[in-house]
Amino acid sequence: MRFLIIDDEPLVRRSLARALQARGHESDEAVDGPEGLKRWLELRPDAVFVDILMPGMNGPDVVRKALAATTASLEVETAHGGSPSSSGYRPSPYRPTIALISAYSGEDSERLAVECGADCFIAKPFEDIFAVVDTLVSKHQEREKELSHG
Amino acid sequence: MDKGGGSNLVASILYDGGDSDGVVREGAFRARTGVAWNSSKSQSKSHSKNHAKASEDALGSSDGSRWVAAIFSEDVVNLEEKIIKLRESDSMVPIWLVESVESAAHDGLSQDRLKTLLNRGRIRRRLPRRAEEIEKAIRESIQERDERAAILRSRKELGTRNRQLHDLQENLEKIVTERTAHLSDAERELHRRTQETRDLVRFIKELSQTELIEEILQLLNQEIRSFNDVVRPPILAVVSPEFGARLHFQQNRHTGRAAHRALEKGWGSKAVSRLWSRKAAIRFNDAEDQAYLAQELGRPMPRTIAIPLAKELRGSEAKGPGPLLIFEHGLDVAKAEEFKRFLIPRLEPLSSAIDRIIINREMRAASRLWEATFDGIADPIAVLSSDFRVLRMNRAFARYETPSGERSVSSPRCYEMFAGRTSPCDGCSLKKVFESGKPSEWQVRRDHDVYEVNGYPIHLGEPTEPVQAEPAQTVIHHYADITKSLELKSYAFQGEKMAAIGLMAGNIAHELNNPLAGLRSLAQVLAHDSNYPDTVRKDMKEIELAAGRSSAIIRDLLEFSQADDRVRETVSLNVVADRALNMVKTALHEHRVDIDWAEDADVMVEVDPHLLQHVIFNIVNNACQAMKETGELTIRTRRSLLAEDGKSIERKIAEIEIADTGPGVPPQILSRIFEPFFTTKEAGQGTGLGLSMSRMVIENFGGVIEVQNRTEGQGAVFTVRLPLKAVEGGAHAESNRSGERTR
Numbered sequence: 001m002r003f004l005i006i007d008d009e010p011l012v013r014r015s016l017a018r019a020l021q022a023r024g025h026e027s028d029e030a031v032d033g034p035e036g037l038k039r040w041l042e043l044r045p046d047a048v049f050v051d052i053l054m055p056g057m058n059g060p061d062v063v064r065k066a067l068a069a070t071t072a073s074l075e076v077e078t079a080h081g082g083s084p085s086s087s088g089y090r091p092s093p094y095r096p097t098i099a100l101i102s103a104y105s106g107e108d109s110e111r112l113a114v115e116c117g118a119d120c121f122i123a124k125p126f127e128d129i130f131a132v133v134d135t136l137v138s139k140h141q142e143r144e145k146e147l148s149h150g
Numbered sequence: 151m152d153k154g155g156g157s158n159l160v161a162s163i164l165y166d167g168g169d170s171d172g173v174v175r176e177g178a179f180r181a182r183t184g185v186a187w188n189s190s191k192s193q194s195k196s197h198s199k200n201h202a203k204a205s206e207d208a209l210g211s212s213d214g215s216r217w218v219a220a221i222f223s224e225d226v227v228n229l230e231e232k233i234i235k236l237r238e239s240d241s242m243v244p245i246w247l248v249e250s251v252e253s254a255a256h257d258g259l260s261q262d263r264l265k266t267l268l269n270r271g272r273i274r275r276r277l278p279r280r281a282e283e284i285e286k287a288i289r290e291s292i293q294e295r296d297e298r299a300a301i302l303r304s305r306k307e308l309g310t311r312n313r314q315l316h317d318l319q320e321n322l323e324k325i326v327t328e329r330t331a332h333l334s335d336a337e338r339e340l341h342r343r344t345q346e347t348r349d350l351v352r353f354i355k356e357l358s359q360t361e362l363i364e365e366i367l368q369l370l371n372q373e374i375r376s377f378n379d380v381v382r383p384p385i386l387a388v389v390s391p392e393f394g395a396r397l398h399f400q401q402n403r404h405t406g407r408a409a410h411r412a413l414e415k416g417w418g419s420k421a422v423s424r425l426w427s428r429k430a431a432i433r434f435n436d437a438e439d440q441a442y443l444a445q446e447l448g449r450p451m452p453r454t455i456a457i458p459l460a461k462e463l464r465g466s467e468a469k470g471p472g473p474l475l476i477f478e479h480g481l482d483v484a485k486a487e488e489f490k491r492f493l494i495p496r497l498e499p500l501s502s503a504i505d506r507i508i509i510n511r512e513m514r515a516a517s518r519l520w521e522a523t524f525d526g527i528a529d530p531i532a533v534l535s536s537d538f539r540v541l542r543m544n545r546a547f548a549r550y551e552t553p554s555g556e557r558s559v560s561s562p563r564c565y566e567m568f569a570g571r572t573s574p575c576d577g578c579s580l581k582k583v584f585e586s587g588k589p590s591e592w593q594v595r596r597d598h599d600v601y602e603v604n605g606y607p608i609h610l611g612e613p614t615e616p617v618q619a620e621p622a623q624t625v626i627h628h629y630a631d632i633t634k635s636l637e638l639k640s641y642a643f644q645g646e647k648m649a650a651i652g653l654m655a656g657n658i659a660h661e662l663n664n665p666l667a668g669l670r671s672l673a674q675v676l677a678h679d680s681n682y683p684d685t686v687r688k689d690m691k692e693i694e695l696a697a698g699r700s701s702a703i704i705r706d707l708l709e710f711s712q713a714d715d716r717v718r719e720t721v722s723l724n725v726v727a728d729r730a731l732n733m734v735k736t737a738l739h740e741h742r743v744d745i746d747w748a749e750d751a752d753v754m755v756e757v758d759p760h761l762l763q764h765v766i767f768n769i770v771n772n773a774c775q776a777m778k779e780t781g782e783l784t785i786r787t788r789r790s791l792l793a794e795d796g797k798s799i800e801r802k803i804a805e806i807e808i809a810d811t812g813p814g815v816p817p818q819i820l821s822r823i824f825e826p827f828f829t830t831k832e833a834g835q836g837t838g839l840g841l842s843m844s845r846m847v848i849e850n851f852g853g854v855i856e857v858q859n860r861t862e863g864q865g866a867v868f869t870v871r872l873p874l875k876a877v878e879g880g881a882h883a884e885s886n887r888s889g890e891r892t893r
Contacts, residue, residue: 007664008664009664009665009667009668010668011664011665011667011668011669011671011672012664012665012667012668012671013668014668014672015667015668015669015670015671015672015674015675016671018672018675018676018679019671019674019675022675022678022679051664101667103659103662103663103664103667104656104659124663124664124666124667125663125666125667125668125669125670125671125697125698125701126667126670126671126674127698128674129670129671129674129675130674130675130678132671
């Protein structure tokens with residue numbers, strides 16, 4: 001799996017990267033919101049860790065913009081590739097598994113996550129970083145399964 | 151008296167001459183006796199008168215003669231006549247009747263007759279004719295006569311002296327009587343004057359004891375009782391700045407009223423000022439007085455005596471019109487003079503007494519006003535001497551008065567009364583106020599209350615003296631209870647502080663959590679990386695744990711700082727406590743836990759359950775840490791009644807008690823244990839925020855948190871009391887009703 005880590009805290013990025021690496025995953029990093037959005041759209045990772053409070057652009061905005069951009073591109077592709085209903089081909093839409101992470105825990109952060117379209121919220125600091133990685137991985141696999149069977 | 155010689159012995163012998171025989175006999179007699187004789191010889195019976203004359207001559211002889219008379223019986227003619235004659239001429243002279251032997255009868259005189267005659271003439275009869283016997287008899291007789299004459303003389307002298315004495319005595323008595331009369335006059339006068347003076351002194355004395363104008367009037371009426379039939383009881387018109395003008399009199403049970411006319415016209419009016427302030431002279435039947443009084447009393451007052459007790463009598467200090475004393479009378483001019491004479495010495499004391507009463511009355515009014523003001527102030531105020539003695543106090547301060555008997559001295563010291571102390575209160579600046587003579591303020595404690603004391607120096611000297619010339623004699627202490635405002639301030643401060651901490655914590659938390667999260671996670675990752683040696687991985691684990699603790703602190707800070715924003719729920723205290731105990735299970739497993747839940751499952755409280763849970767967790771955790779090794783933790787919840795401070799209303803409360811068997815809290819820090827940043831833990835083990843935050847949380851819920859040491863055995867007992875939340879139905883309907891009653 002390919003992960004994108006968007007966080008302005010180097011230690012957080014490093015630790016997540018190392019944990020993912022230990023589990024056999026690849027990861028890319030972005031140090032702030034705008035860079036995160038750019039790399040998200042470029043790299044199209046399978047899962048994204050997004051910090052809420054970041055310089056430049058906050059996490060929920062990055063999520064919202066990235067989701068909006070990928071959904072739009074999906075529609076364009078569909079228009080050019082003929083009618084999905086007639087061909088029966090339904091291309092799988094790009095939608096990474098998204099975890100909002102923040103040092104601000106609480107209802108507000110949970111709500112923000114739901115509102116912007118993220119899949120979960122994980123409070124920092126992590127009790128167990130491997131558990132965090134594993135959670136996201138299993139969440140991604142569940143989604144993949146749903147999509148393929150759906 | 152010469153008895154010795156016979157030469158001066160003279161005898162007078164009466165005899166009836168007429169014949170030679172008589173002469174012979176005389177001669178013979180003289181010859182024989184040697185006695186000198188004065189003899190007279192009656193020549194004849196017809197010359198008896200001469201004879202008598204001769205006898206008289208013989209009897210009236212010259213000085214020094216000693217007389218004796220002898221009558222020769224035989225010669226006696228008209229004996230009776232002779233004897234009478236002789237006796238008449240000298241009642242005292244001894245007379246003998248020398249009888250001749252032969253004579254038997256005399257002129258026909260009977261013996262009886264003779265006897266009677268001799269008796270009447272006191273005549274010694276029957277002198278024998280013998281010369282020597284006659285001489286002897288004469289001598290005896292003369293001697294006897296001399297003695298008698300001497301007696302007579304001394305009697306006479308005595309008589310004279312007696313008379314003189316009597317005269318003298320009479321004179322003396324007269325003088326004494328005169329003098330006595332004079333003296334008693336003087337005495338009477340003196341007595342009268344003394345009595346007058348006494349009366350006056352008594353009057354003055356009685357006046358000095360009067361306290362009301364009415365008493366003065368009564369006294370004066372009593373004083374003039376001797377004039378009562380012509381003088382009616384006095385009327386007194388008094389004017390004072392405080393009470394205006396009043397007429398005082400005792401007729402018809404009126405004891406005094408405002409002088410309406412005077413008031414109506416005002417004191418500035420000419421009529422009134424003339425009436426009151428004219429020269430002090432006794433005005434007799436004055437037309438203006440009569441007119442004024444007739445108006446005032448509503449009836450004619452034809453005959454008056456008005457006496458202004460004016461400035462001349464009252465001393466120069468008095469201002470405004472003086473009292474006016476008025477009598478209605480029926481005196482004639484003479485009697486009026488007497489009345490005036492009687493009154494004049496009494497006017498001055500009367501005037502002073504009235505002044506005294508007016509001044510007293512005004513002073514009392516001023517004093518009452520001052521005292522009412524002093525007492526009306528709800529804050530305690532005391533006037534103190536430099537040795538802390540309470541000279542005066544207002545009612546609010548008097549509340550602190552200890553019951554009689556407990557106080558040793560009559561004027562207690564302020565700290566004894568106010569704070570029940572034996573030494574001045576900590577922080578007292580009374581001495582400083584006395585020394586500097588300037589006001590100062592400070593704070594003192596009374597039990598748990600805090601008072602701000604303002605000390606103001608006061609100078610009791612004469613108003614003319616410069617204020618700063620002398621040190622203050624007394625200081626006023628004004629006590630203001632600032633406990634509540636201090637508490638509010640402290641709460642506000644605490645609140646502000648906590649809000650600031652919250653804000654700061656929020657910011658710090660994020661800033662800190664990020665690197666912490668990385669630190670912790672990275673440490674975790676590295677600790678799991680088998681590429682590293684075990685020692686490094688062990689160290690990484692330590693780093694991870696430290697980062698974990700740091701995160702926990704930040705989380706606590708965040709939670710407490712957000713306390714106000716939390717939503718409260720009505721929950722069971724038992725449930726919350728149970729959850730908290732679950733959180734510390736691992737810490738508790740070393741200790742024996744004895745839990746005594748309240749029987750009511752619904753000991754309900756309205757709190758943020760998460761925060762309350764945290765507080766209980768905190769206390770239990772502290773208890774476990776304090777016990778170190780195995781100990782016993784006793785947790786008890788119950789419903790209880792709490793008497794509110796100073797009120798009789800009891801509040802229903804929910805109570806949780808957490809008791810440990812640790813070392814307990816040192817007494818000196820018992821009161822500080824809930825202060826922020828106060829900790830007994832070693833550095834790095836605790837922030838000291840736990841208990842202070844716990845208190846803040848509990849107080850925020852309207853409760854209290856307390857700590858005590860066990861009275862028996864070791865250990866600390868933490869008690870959290872929260873208002874019992876009434877829930878519908880069940881036992882709590884009752885508390886609902888009582889809540890309504892007290893509202």
